[in-house]
Amino acid sequence: MELKIYQVDAFSEKVFGGNPAAVVPLEKWLSDDILQKIALENNLSETAFYVKEEGRYLLRWFTPTVEVDLCGHATLATSHVLFEHEGHQGDRISFYSFRSGNLNVTKTSMGLTLDFPTDTVSKAILTQDLLDCFIQKPIEAYRGNSDVVLVFNDEEQIKNIQFDLSKIAQVQARGVIATAAGVKVDFVSRFFGPQVGVPEDPVTGSAHTTLTPIWAEKLGKNRLTAKQLSTRGGDLFCELLGERVAISGKAETYMEGRIFI
Template sequence: MLTIPIFQVDAFTDKLFGGNPAAICPLKEWLPAPEMQKIAAENNLAETAFFIHQGHDFELRWFTPESEIDLCGHATLATAHILFTQLNYTSDKIHFHTLKAGTLTVSKENDLYTLDFPARLPLVCDVPAGLVEALDGPKPVEILRSRDYFIVYETEEDVRSLKPDFNILKQFDSLGFVVTAPGTNSDFVSRFFAPAVGINEDPVTGSAHCNLIPYWAARLGKEKLHAYQVSDRCGELWCESKGDRVLMSGKAVTYLKGEIFI
C-alpha cells in the first residue's frame, strides 16, 4: 500500500471557506497519469496539484476531476503555501517547472503570495452561434478569445446576474469562459465557467487572470490592478501587468492535512 500526504488549502482568501479550495499531494516520484486522475476525481475539487522535488526546484502538475490542464493559479498558490507553512521550505521564492506553462515562480512576503505567470492577451475571434444565449444575461460589450472565450460586460451587476446553461456551454470548443466587467469596489470583477472539464463555476481562477490582467491594464491605462472574482465563495487578487508576464498576489489558508492510501 502506498501512502501519499494530502493537504487542502483555500486560495486567494484570508478566511476559511472562502476563495478556491485545492488539494495538494507531495510525491517522491510521479505516479502514472491515470492514477493521479483517479485521485483528483476522488477529491472532487476544482484542482488537485501534484509535485515532486527536482534539485533545488519542483515539478508541478494539475488535474481537475476530469482531466489534466495546462495552467492553474490557485492550486499553484496553494502548493507554495503548503511548502512554506507545512514542509519547511526556507527560501523566499519557489520555482515550479510545468509541462506546458514553462517555469512559474511564487514568492512570499508576510502572508501575501505573488505568482509570476505568462500573460495571455485575448484577441478578436469569431463568435459561435448560441454562446451569448447560453450565458443567459445582458448583451456583452465584446467577445474575445485566447485559451478561453473572454466575454466583457458593461457592469459588475451584469456579471453577477449571469445564469449560464452549463449543458450548452460544455458543447463549445473551449476549456472555459471568462466573464468580466469594471468593478464597483475594484478595478475589475470576473467569473469563470469550465463545464467541459467538470467545473461548472470555478470560485477563483488564476489562469483566467493571465487574460484579465493585460486586458484591463490596457483598457484602464494602469499597470497595477485590484480584482475580485465574484463567485459565491469570492476571491481577492492584487495584480500587475509586466508585458509578457503578469503578477497576481493573494493569500491562503490551510483547511486540512491527512493521508491517502492507494
C-alpha cells in the same frame, strides 16, 4: 502506498473562502491514471501534484476529469503548503510545469505572488453560440490560448448572471470567463468550465493571465485589483509585466490528511 494530502483555500484570508485546492507531495511521479483518480476522488476544481527536483519543484494540475495546462489557485495552494508545512526555506519557490514552463512564487507584502506567462489575447466575434450561453448579453468577446472572455456592461450583470451550462460546454475552450468593470475593484469576473469538469470555478488564477492584459489596456494602467464573484468569492492583485503577469493573493490551510492506495 500512503501519501500526504493538504487542502488549502487559495485567494482568501480565511477558511471557507476563495478556491479550495488539494495538494499532494510526491517523491516520484505516479501513473497518470492514478493521478487522475485521486483528483476525481477529491472532487475539487483542481488537485496539484509536485515532485522536488534539484532545487525546484515539478508541478502538475488535474481537475476531476482532465489534466490542465495552468492553474493559479492550486499553484498558490502548493506554495502555501511548501512554505508553511513542508519546510521550504527562503521567500521564493521555483516551479516547472511541463505544459507552461517556469513559474515562480514569492512571499510579498500582499501574500504570495505568482509569476505567470501573460496569455496571448485577441478580439473575437460575438457569435450566436457565445450569446446563447447567458441570458444577459455581452458587449465584447476575446479569445486567449485556453479560454473565451465575454465582457459585460457592469458588475451587477456578473453578480446576477444567468447561464446555461449545456451551452457553455459546447464552446471550444477550456472555459468561458464573464467579466466587467468593478465598483470597488478594477474588474470582476466569473469562470465557467464544464468542458473540464468544473461547472463554476470559485477563483481562477490562470484566468487572470488573460483578464489582466485586457483590463490593463481598457483602464490604462498595469496594476489592477480584481474580485471573482463566485459564492465563495476571491480577491486578487494583478500586475502586467510585459510577457509576464504577477498575481497575488493569500491562502489558508483547511485540512491535512493521508491517502491510502
